[in-house]
Amino acid sequence: MGDIHMGVEADAINDSSSDNHSKRVDIYPLSCYYFGSKEAIVVKDETLFDRINRMKSKYFT
8 A cells, every 4th residue: 555645646455446546635734724613603592483483573574
């Protein structure tokens, strides 16, 4: 089995199901990505019944 390097084609695993084809695996450093967070969604209604009543009063008035 071949070594995996950044941006380099990796050798296929030598077993009967691989058919000796090469597979390409691109690996990029995590510094290329931004990991952030979002604020929590505020739940307006406790139950589905409460939500339906709120929607009715909002859209049917």
